[in-house]
Amino acid sequence: MYKIDIDNTIAQQPFDGLQIEKLAKTESMEILSISLAKDAIFPKHTSPKDAHLVVLEGSIDFHIENQSVTLLPQQHFGFSKEVEHWVRALSDAKFLIIR
Template sequence: MYEIGKRIKTQAIKGIQVHKLNKNKALEILCIIMEKGSILPEHISPKDATLIVMEGALDFKIEGKSFLLYHYEDFMFPKEIPHSVRAKENSRFLIIR
């Protein structure tokens, strides 16, 4: 069955929201929505991952370094390394792992 989803586009930006868009044995795609100023506290990814900023701006911290990420930028990071994310603006991004 084919389906056009609009969850990324239509979900209001309020607080922190995590939506699982797809998951199978090979990969998982998450859409994360963060309101300006919200923080995802330090955590790890179980797999190597790519973050793709769809909208907004993020401060991604990993191994004592801070990376400012803006819309249409992507960032790859390894599994099992603690990291955190702060929304500098209302933001939407994908995690593909």
């Protein structure tokens, strides 16, 4: 029988500044769960791989190359590796980074 292992990391992740949890990692990909409290900032950084951001709840402003885009629940945004970016939470927000 196949063992099903349910993980509640996302649901249990608090809204307390910036919280980052690694949900999964293989040789070819990684999934991170990010929680940002309202007005918290994920400071400027780059990704080592091309990445996709999927908003689960709340809203964020994603800043990249002198542009800003507001993302809402169930919206998706892809961006290239090694491009500096940062994120600000407009409300308590949770999103996934898949890279």
